[in-house]
Amino acid sequence: MNVKILIVEDDVIFCKLLTKFLSKNGFEVMDAQNGKDAFELMELNVFKLAVLDYRLPDMTGIEILRTLKEKQPESKVVLITRYGDQEVASKAIAAGADAFISKPINPDELLEVIKNLN
Template sequence: MNNKILIVEDDAVFCRLLTRFLSRNNFEVMDAQNGRDALELMKLNTFKLAILDYRLPDMNGIDILKKLKESNSDAKSIMITRYGDKDIAAKAINEGADAFVSKPINPDELLEVIKGLRI
């Protein structure tokens, strides 16, 4: 069973925290700190779920979401941002995101959202 998760988050410390937390919860996790690296990982892997930060140094999470859906329409996605902007949430959902979570994120709550997506 594929339980591979992609995390795209430019805050390296937070990215590592999520990666370790989800790995300890029996997910295979790969991460990237920018869009370019995320797109390379998507070329080489099939992800069941992508957790995408909206604001990245080289593109935004919706750009990555679109590429994810083009290559794997069954993949689930969660958009995250510390800005909690309702317009970003609406745009993400309209582009195919399955959930939107505002920072700061409680890892246990994120895990519940992931379980709710039934990946």
């Protein structure tokens, strides 16, 4: 498949779980726990897809989404949050998100969304 995915999630255990799960399903996955590290990865790599947590320690996933879409407009973005209110979903879609998933996330559901975006 060789699709490169960026995961940005501040919950280290959950982040590594998603990374391992998607890697086992044939994706090349890189992850970061904050926006600063995500921007560094984006400078060095081209990602076909990004899975971004909305609430991060140094910024929101929407800020990362905007930068990613500016630098890599072909990238697809899935925004995730445990604060699954309609306002966040609307902001995400308006900023260019291709999908929005509320936590808790079922990895199989995320995989299905990713496959549908490719």
